[in-house]
Every structure is written in structure tokens, then in C-alpha cells.
Amino acid sequence: MALRHAVLATLLSGEASGYELAKRFDVSVANFWHALPQQVYTELRRLEDEGLVRGRAVRQRGRPDKRVFVITRAGQRLLREFAGGVAKPSAIKDDLMVKVQAVAVADAAALADEIEARGAAARGKLADYERRAAALADPDGADLGPSLTLARGIAFERESVRWCAAAAARLRARPGAADGAR
Amino acid sequence: MALRHAVLATLLSGEASGYELAKRFDVSVANFWHALPQQVYTELRRLEDEGLVRGRAVRQRGRPDKRVFVITRAGQRLLREFAGGVAKPSAIKDDLMVKVQAVAVADAAALADEIEARGAAARGKLADYERRAAALADPDGADLGPSLTLARGIAFERESVRWCAAAAARLRARPGAADGAR
DNA sequence: GCGAGCATGTAAGTCGTTACATGATTCT
DNA sequence: AGAATCATGTAACGACTTACATGCTCGC
Numbered sequence: 001m002a003l004r005h006a007v008l009a010t011l012l013s014g015e016a017s018g019y020e021l022a023k024r025f026d027v028s029v030a031n032f033w034h035a036l037p038q039q040v041y042t043e044l045r046r047l048e049d050e051g052l053v054r055g056r057a058v059r060q061r062g063r064p065d066k067r068v069f070v071i072t073r074a075g076q077r078l079l080r081e082f083a084g085g086v087a088k089p090s091a092i093k094d095d096l097m098v099k100v101q102a103v104a105v106a107d108a109a110a111l112a113d114e115i116e117a118r119g120a121a122a123r124g125k126l127a128d129y130e131r132r133a134a135a136l137a138d139p140d141g142a143d144l145g146p147s148l149t150l151a152r153g154i155a156f157e158r159e160s161v162r163w164c165a166a167a168a169a170r171l172r173a174r175p176g177a178a179d180g181a182r
Numbered sequence: 183m184a185l186r187h188a189v190l191a192t193l194l195s196g197e198a199s200g201y202e203l204a205k206r207f208d209v210s211v212a213n214f215w216h217a218l219p220q221q222v223y224t225e226l227r228r229l230e231d232e233g234l235v236r237g238r239a240v241r242q243r244g245r246p247d248k249r250v251f252v253i254t255r256a257g258q259r260l261l262r263e264f265a266g267g268v269a270k271p272s273a274i275k276d277d278l279m280v281k282v283q284a285v286a287v288a289d290a291a292a293l294a295d296e297i298e299a300r301g302a303a304a305r306g307k308l309a310d311y312e313r314r315a316a317a318l319a320d321p322d323g324a325d326l327g328p329s330l331t332l333a334r335g336i337a338f339e340r341e342s343v344r345w346c347a348a349a350a351a352r353l354r355a356r357p358g359a360a361d362g363a364r
Numbered sequence: 365g366c367g368a369g370c371a372t373g374t375a376a377g378t379c380g381t382t383a384c385a386t387g388a389t390t391c392t
Numbered sequence: 393a394g395a396a397t398c399a400t401g402t403a404a405c406g407a408c409t410t411a412c413a414t415g416c417t418c419g420c
Contacts, residue, residue, distance in 0.1 A: 001378080002277060009284040019399050032279030034271075039380065041401060064388060064399045076287045083288030087277035087296060095184060095269035097214030097334065102191040103327040105258045106265035114269060144356055145285040148349050152279065155341050163337055167330050174326055183406080201371050221408065223373060246371045246416060 003043050004052070005082045006033040011053065011071040012079075013146055018044050019066060031129070031153035044069055052078055103171065112171040119164030126157035185225050186234070187264045188215040190257050193235065195328055199248040200226050213311070213335035226251060234260055285353065294353040301346030308339035 010021060021044070022037035035043075047053040052075035055067040071079075096118060103111055129150050133139075139147040192203060203226070204219035217225075229235040234257035237249040253261075278300060281293055311332050315321075321329040 002275070002280075003379080005277075005284075006280050009280050012284060012286055017399080018401090019397095022399095032274060032276045032283070034273045034275065036381065037399095038382090038401075041399095045401090060398090062389065063397090066399060079284045080287050083281045083284055083293065087281060090274065090276035090278065091216045092214060092272065092274050093184070093216065094214045094272035095187075096272065097331050098184075098188050098191050099265045099269060100334075101214070101327045101331050102187070102194060102261045102265055103330075104194055104324065105262050108326075111265065140352065140356055142286065144290075144352065145283045148285070148352065149279050149283050151348070152282075152345050155345055156338075159337050159341050163334050166333070170322065170326065170330065174322060185407080199371080200373090204371095218409070219371095220373075220410090223371095227373090242370090244417060245369095248371060 002088075003033075003035055003039060004047060005079060006035070007040065007043055007047065008052065008071055008075050008079045009145075011069060011075070013143075015068045015070045017058075017066040017068045021069075031156075032149055047075070050074075100167065108171045108174060112168040115164050115168045115171070119161050119168070122157045122160035122164060126154060126161065129153045129157060184270075185215075185217055185221060186229060187261060188217070189222065189225055189229065190234065190253055190261045191327075193251060193253040193257070194261075195325075197250045197252045199240075199250045201248060203251075213338075214331055229257070232256075282349065290353045290356060294350040297346050297350045297353070301343050301350070304339045304342035304346060308336060308343065311335045311339065 006025070007021060010016070010024060016024070018041045019037070022035075022040040025033065025035040025040055026037060044053060044055070048055055048069070052072055053069045054072055055069045058066050058068055060066060096114065099106060099111055099114075133147065133150040133154065136143040136147055136150075138144075188207075189203060192198070192206060198206070200223045201219070204217075204222040207215065207217040207222055208219060226235065226237070230237055230251070233254055235251045236254050237251045239247060239249050241247050278296065281288060282297075285293055315329065315332040315336065318325040318329055318332075320326075
């Protein structure tokens with residue numbers, strides 16, 4: 001049960017609907033956490049049942065109605081307790097790196113293409129994070145947390161862009177060019 | 183079922199026992215994947231049942247006997263099929279970053295300490311990866327895959343070291359010094 | 365004698381992913 | 393007309409984590 005902490009921490013930056021949170025988790029907060037929309041909805045329901053978040057319905061015109069959630073005092077207390085404990089080591093799972101590790105039995109050219117696509121995606125995320133970092137009102141005060149995690153995300157994506165370019169080049173330049181199957 | 187691909191890819195670099203693989207997954211291959219010993223043992227048994235790896239017993243003196251595993255042709259075929267498909271986006275989960283995001287309701291000094299400990303761990307990993315990268319026999323040929331994933335790990339850990347130092351400094355220098363509880 | 369490292373597993377429970385399900389509105 | 397976006401969920405299944413279990417050797 002760690003997704004709940006990620007959800008609560010995200011809500012510190014302001015209220016959000018399940019859908020908005022889901023998008024952040026699916027695409028962009030991939031900075032330090034990742035979750036699917038279904039997970040987020042399920043978790044929000046549980047958090048509400050336990051009084052850690054509060055939701056209210058918002059009528060919209062031209063769009064389906066939605067429910068936006070805010071963190072409660074009990075939620076903040078839970079977060080503080082979580083922050084007091086020991087953090088688990090970070091976990092990374094990256095299919096693409098597994099493929100790279102296995103390039104000896106795979107198609108290097110196709111892999112180079114995929115890596116370049118990943119590099120393009122990283123450039124997109126980078127731009128997004130930089131926009132958000134620039135938009136923070138008080139990067140050394142109230143927004144210190146988000147400012148630090150964004151700084152991390154920016155450094156990470158910059159590094160990704162660099163590595164993807166270098167890796168694709170090395171894969172294309174490698175000696176035993178054609179292989180693919182045996 | 184993606185752990186199996188990570189195990190098979192790791193075995194491309196040479197045979198290993200369950201214990202050895204477990205350590206690589208628990209500590210160091212955290213570079214691009216992460217798994218607990220129990221998972222590795224369970225997966226190895228399944229892979230052997232399916233003929234994707236082959237194990238043989240090795241008698242040892244002064245130590246318990248062990249079983250070392252090698253990848254089979256069928257295993258290589260499976261890896262190649264995996265490499266041919268589309269890679270899932272990478273997934274990161276980092277408790278420490280959740281804490282950082284939530285620093286507004288937490289103890290900033292304690293967090294700075296923990297971040298510095300993480301930085302020290304990153305320096306350790308970095309040294310390990312650099313040793314391994316230097317030990318590769320043919321970084322642009324047979325060892326291209328491991329060379330690229332190590333390069334990624336090295337860049338990542340270097341960035342971690344930098345970020346940890348900067349983040350700890352900013353947490354200690356922040357305006358509203360004492361907080362912790364409310 | 366005790367802790368650390370080597371070496372391998374099982375069982376129960378929690379978490380995450382995939383597939384299914386619905387429905388309105390806006391853009392092409 | 394069809395695709396994309398907004399908006400929210402349930403159910404089944406597969407993956408992962410935590411707790412439990414065993415036993416030997418080496419160094420302090």
C-alpha cells in the first residue's frame with residue numbers, strides 16, 4: 001500500500017479529479033511513480049472511505065461531471081507518518097533495457113529505432129517538466145517538494161535523451177551489422 | 183510475465199546460480215530491473231520446466247552445493263520474440279521521491295539525512311558499474327548490450343549523486359526551517 | 365557462541381494489469 | 393461517420409511482497 005502515499009502527496013499541490021490524477025500517474029508523474037487509471041479510481045474510493053481525502057461533485061457544461069478530491073487532515077497525518085518511516089529502495093522496471101541487454105540475439109536496427117522513439121518521448125517529458133518547474137510560484141518555500149522532484153525528473157530525462165542518441169548510434173555502428181535470427 | 187525475460191537476458195552474459203542471479207537482481211541489476219530472491223528461484227524453476235534454461239548441480243567444498251543455469255536455444259528464441267514486440271513504458275517507483283514531494287508536511291532535516299544516505303549508496307553503485315564496464319572484453323561487439331545498459335546505469339547514478347547533494351543542501355537552506363508537525 | 369554470507373525454497377496475502385463496461389462531447 | 397478526449401468504474405487474473413522455513417561454513 002504505497003500508491004496511496006503517492007496519491008496523497010500529489011494532492012498536496014492542489015485538488016484534482018480521479019481522471020486528472022490518473023493522467024498525471026499514467027504519463028507525467030512517471031517522474032517518481034506510475035499507476036493506471038483503474039488503480040487511481042480504486043484507491044481514491046478507499047481513501048475517501050477512510051477519511052483521508054474528501055471528494056465533491058463538480059457540474060460541468062460540455063463535459064461529463066466529475067468529482068474533485070482534496071486531502072484531509074487525517075490524510076496529511078498519514079503522509080507525515082509515512083515520511084517518518086524508512087523509504088524502500090527505488091524499483092525500476094524497463095522492458096527496453098532488457099531488450100538492449102539481449103541485443104546479441106535480437107535485431108539491432110529495430111532496437112535502435114525504438115530507442116530513438118524513446119528519446120523523442122523523453123524530449124517531450126523534459127519540455128513538460130521544464131514548463132511546470134518554471135510555473136512554480138515559490139520553489140524554495142511552499143513548492144520546495146515539487147521543485148525538487150521536478151528537478152530530478154528534468155535531470156533524468158535530459159540524461160535519457162543523451163543516452164538514447166548515443167545508444168542508437170552505437171547500435172547502428174556495431175561491427176556484426178546483420179543478425180536478427182539464427 | 184516479464185521477469186523471465188530479464189532473467190534470460192542476464193544469463194546471456196554467462197551461467198549463474200539462483201543465488202547469484204538473486205543478488206544481481208536485488209542489488210545491482212536494479213539498473214534496469216528489480217526482483218527478490220524468492221521470485222528468482224520460482225522463475226528459474228518455471229523456466230527449467232519449460233526448457234528455457236538448463237540447470238546442473240555443482241558440488242562445492244566449504245559451501246552448500248548449488249545449481250547453475252544456462253540459457254537454452256528455446257530460451258534464446260523466446261528472448262528474440264520478446265525483443266521483436268513493443269516494449270512497455272518504463273515503470274519507476276520511488277518512496278523517497280514521494281517523501282520529497284510531501285516535504286511540506288514532513289521533517290525536512292530528517293529527509294535531508296536520508297537523501298544523503300541515498301547519495302552515498304548511489305556512489306557505491308556507480309563504482310560497481312564502472313568496474314564492470316571496464317571489465318568488459320568487447321564493448322562494441324559481443325558485450326554491446328551489457329555495455330549499453332551499464333552506460334545507462336552509470337549516467338543514472340552519477341545524476342543521482344548530483345541531485346542528492348543539491349537536494350539535501352536546498353532542504354537544509356530552506357526558509358521555514360523547523361516544521362515537522364502541526 | 366554469534367552474526368554474516370551462502371544456498372534454496374513454500375505459502376499467504378497484497379498489489380498491479382488486462383479485459384470488460386458505459387456514455388457524452390468535440391474535433392476531423 | 394469515426395476518432396479522440398473527458399469521466400468513471402468492476403472483475404478476473406497474473407505478478408510481487410512478506411512471512412515462514414532450513415541448514416552449513418567462516419570469521420570474530
